[in-house]
Amino acid sequence: MSLPRQLRDESDYEQLPEDVAVSAHIADVEERSGFTVYYTFVIEVKTKGGSKYFIYRRYSQFFTLHAKLEQNYGPENGVTPYICSLPPLPAKIFVGNKKDIAEGRIPLLNAYMKGLLSSPVWVLLDEDLRIFFYQTTFDSERIPRALRRLRPPTRKIKKNSQHISDMERPRAEALFDFKGNAAQELNFKSGELIYLLSRVNKDWLEGTVADRVGIFPQSFVRIIKDLPEEKFPVSWLRCYFHDYDRCHIRDISLEEDVKKLPTYNELLELIRTQFPGIDVALNMKDADGDLIRILDNSDMELLYTRGKKKTHKENFFSWELHVTHCEDLDMYSNRAGENSHTT
Template structure:
């Protein structure tokens, strides 16, 4: 048995629950569209019981976890005998291209997780650490868009064991010959019938042919029966745009939790992206129906606490945003 270095006593390892994470590494990064563009790390986790699954974490979640562990077990704040020298976490970077920053963090965070998961048993059993590596419902429902740094898991296709007939299975016909450049890519010839297993991203599919399973570019095939539509979790922000004598409603999809409270600059940039040719202002509506212009982060507290909608809509942020043209001051004199 290959044991983490600090788990020297076999009994220490044996006492761990089967669902405790013992190894993890980053398979890819994904760009997410929220109030601002950010990147999540796609992490493959392996448990003591040999289960494997994917989780999605932002750098800020790594930072929060590390701060809690330092507070509980670090030399300065920990309580004997539960004191441990924790691995260093790569520091925050405030300036630079977000994608390049995320890419540069992959080997550093890989090393951090590897060192962290060789910690003493009492750290591996820490509630915050276990929650970090736990696969949430949101994690399990998301499908990786790509796995650049990880070979896709091998699927075993059992012959004559399909409950549905071949005519009901998602499938495609090869339009051209395709010879993969890597072991995980599926080789096929023009005219071959390929049964579809999953959508890796918008350009690549996973499928099977004869005894082979692998990924291939969608442009090389003609879809006969497509895979079920994937539903990525999304929240909605309802906006009312008061354009002189007309009020338009726009619902903006965001990959954010509806409990998220954006900063003023994040919200302003998001709305400017939605209305790129308009010099606009952000507003909220008070209980009397009058519009109040938002100017800074202090006003965001007012928006979240006082701008709540009366009837909650599923997956919608619980507050409404009203947008006006910057020079349209008459809107504040109207009875709403």
């Protein structure tokens, strides 16, 4: 069987829609806090139509995508003629510093994405692949925190597009002349007023002067009215801590999808950080309101299943967690939730 034609074949390339990703590379990694500390890759994607944008993906999402593509097109499971050789994905690493692991994966994942986006047309049109490289609303609302390897794109601001007065707009006064060394950087002179558009990272801002738009170092300006504080989507996990004499209610903020179910070890690690110095045990309530200790991932599945049947607040996980002292076995003969108060 001959090798399938690749993306570089001009006739295949013309079949692709304008919004299909044709190149992607990692600009940076960002630390995030969820059930455990993890790192996301900041990826700049370019489409066939010339659009560029950022997406944020975890290694686990690469792993899930690769498994689906192997299932659909790999030589062991694919269906002729839709079979091709997919690029190798960097293997999982279970031991080591998470940040070092993430940094070390950057060149390997760049090579993986390059190989993936050079696949036959039927792979590039695969729904799972297109969703992976699609910029979600969540992606578009986030601003890369530290672009060490890439300058961010800038925007063109139309005249009269601002519906607020100049006095209400975030702005800064230039303290020194600044002449950038790249096309994306904003040139200005001392004393000029710069209207702020976004915060690129802790050292750089994006702004506009006389219809020119670009980025510049914050140290060159005096902030008159700052940008609003950046807000990331937050989910909440309601946790009941049954102390020896009373029950405290604690809402834990996480940068996680409320549909995600952590493993038992991930959840235990999170709760230990919330209650330092306490040997904690994880629990759920049964139908009668009594506590049942959670011991493994099968219990986590039961916790999640029961939680789906209950109503819950927006941005809250559907399941509620009950935490006890590990040695306090008396809790299992008492009703949970008595004498509760919120801390």
